[in-house]
Amino acid sequence: MTRHVLALTLGDPAGIGPEITAATLARTAGADGHHGVAVGDPAALRRGVQAMGLGVEVRTVDGFDTEPAEGVIDVVDTGVLGEDVPAWGKVDARAGRAAIAAIETATRAALDGEVAGVVTSPINKEAIWAAGSAHLGHTEMLGELTGVTQQDTMFVVRNTAQEGHHLRIFFxxxxxxxxxxIEQISQERVGESIRRAHTALQVFGLESPRLAVAALNPHGGENGNFGDEEIVHIGPACVAAREEGLDVSGPVPADSVFHQGLVGRYDGVLSHFHDQGHIPAKTFDFDGTISVTVGLPILRTSVDHGTAFDIAGTGQAGPGTMLSAYLAAVDYAPFVDNIRKAYAP
Known part of the structure; x- marks a missing residue:
């Protein structure tokens, strides 16, 4: 049996990343077919284990080619903090450096084929900026590390009532x-987004994907009475995509398109702004909604929440989203060759 090895970054060690990573790896330790290895400072991970009350051993390893064992969590030491871990819940430049080092180490391992993919815990933007990073966040950092300039976010939402069906949401x-x-909506931009979403659906295993494009305005604009973006930009982009042979529906009113996707009518939905796609996904299943960065030559899944400094270190952090991100990476690991081929810089 092929065992897929995945690298899980600890994120900001002052946030909940070490806790949710520890809980995820404790739950999956020794599983058949996959092995998660933490990347970061062992002391931060041990502190996360203690905060979550987990009865597992933290084992420092030199690389990712390790033999998994039940009750054991492996961690590749990035050597930033040693035993001096920053206080919980505080912005700290050292924590920012630790978070950056974990991302760099895990990304190199993925590029070199040592791991099938990377699962990232949340980082704190202020902390990485204090550490000298000029990046807005994970996505931009990963783009520089992998040599690509165009990345997209793909949300994955599982509907357990529709066995095997995952809705993917694009932006x-x-x-x-x-x-x-709204000012950025244009026929060209929507058309490019449609094509990239369609490619992503194929890369991640759907041979003939069905994509719906959300409308921007209420009721799809009501023939221009509530706004004309559907007439001027979104509709023509959909028509052009269909003329190219893509299975694209839309514009579909946003108050129904996500439900239609969840029940299986569509494999993906292209939304047009942040909250239009985030709100339905997270309302339906906050813990089960995870993010995949599309356009990188590596597999990267992630939680879609922050460092939760207010509860960091208390053991209250729910690992559900991190576990979902890890299991999604397990699901998508067989498509790594597709990812490398499609998105090589």
């Missing part, structure tokens, strides 16, 4: 003000 715009996002 035309990224982290910008809502007013700016």
């Amino acid at each position: 035309t715009t990224r982290h910008v003000a809502l007013r700016t996002a």
Whole structure:
């Protein structure tokens, strides 16, 4: 049996990353077919184990080619903090450096084929900026490390009522003000987003994907009475995609398209701004919704929440999203060759 090895970064050691990583690896230790290895400072991971009250051993290893064992969590030491771990719940430049080092180590391992993919815990932007990083966050950092400039976010939402069906949600715009996002909507931008989403669905195992494009305005704009973006930009982009042979529906009113996707009518939905896609996904299943970075030549899944400094170190952090991100990486590990081929810089 092929065993897929995955690297799990600890994220900011002052946040909940070490706790949710420890809980995820404790639950999956010794499983058949996959092995998760933490990346970060062992002392931070041990502190996470203690906070979560886990009866597991933390074993420091030199590399990712290790033999898994029940009750044992392996960690590759990045050597930033030693035994002096920053206080819980505080922005700290040393924590930022530790988070960056873990990302760099895990990414190199994925590029070199030592691991099938990377699962990332949350980082704190202020901490990485204090450590000297100029990046806005994970995605930009990973882009520089892998040599690519175009990355997209793909949310994966599982509907357990539809066995085997995962809805993927894509985004035309990224982290910008809502007013700016609306201004960025154009036929060209929507068309490019449709094609990238369609490619991603194929890369991740769907031969003939069905993609729906959300409308921007209420009721799809009501023939221009509630806004004309559907007429001027979104509709023509959908028509052009269909003329290229893609199975694309839309624009579909946003108050129904996500439900239709969840029940199996579509494999993916292209949303146009941050909250349009985030709110339905997280309302349906906050812990089960995970993020995949599309466009990198490596597999990367992630939680889609922050460092939760307010509860860090208390053992209250729920590991559900981290576990979902890990299991999604296990599911997608067989497509690593597709990912490398499609997104090589």
